[in-house]
Amino acid sequence: MSRHGPILSSVALATLCSLSSCSDTNPLDFREDAGSDAEAGVDRERIEECKKCMTDPGAPCRKDYDLCAPFERCVTLIECAVQTGCFALPELSQRIPCVTPCLRALKVTTSDDPVVIQGLPVNACTLKAGPCGSACVPP
Secondary structure, eight states: OOTTHHHHHHHHHHHHHHHHTTSOOOOOOOOTTTTTTTTTTOOHHHHHHHHHHHHSTTOTTHHHHHHHTTOHHHHHHHHHHHHTTGGGSSSHHHHHHHHHHHHHHTTOOSTTSHHHHHHHHHHHHHSTTSTTHHHHSOO
């Protein structure tokens, strides 16, 4: 386990606990075509603002992104989710099917794959109610 293991586990658990109180986290049906039309209508300016809110020094979600940054698969997952417009979706239940092609590309087959756990804090930070929600999710 990396030196970030206990921190990531704690953050993931806290994120899951906070999300379960306000989001429907029931399993969704897997669809082979899930997210295939996600890029239609993606606002490129919003993508850039969302990325800045995560990665710029001192940005609201930078600390969460920094937990992900040491892991190439996590950075790839976050970049894919942003570029395909998944982070523009306001609710976790909407993001799961949208990000399925990104997960498939990384060969993620279980929800406890380390990349999922590493990416959860960034995902939570960019939800509509999160610190970067106004940058990532359209009004």
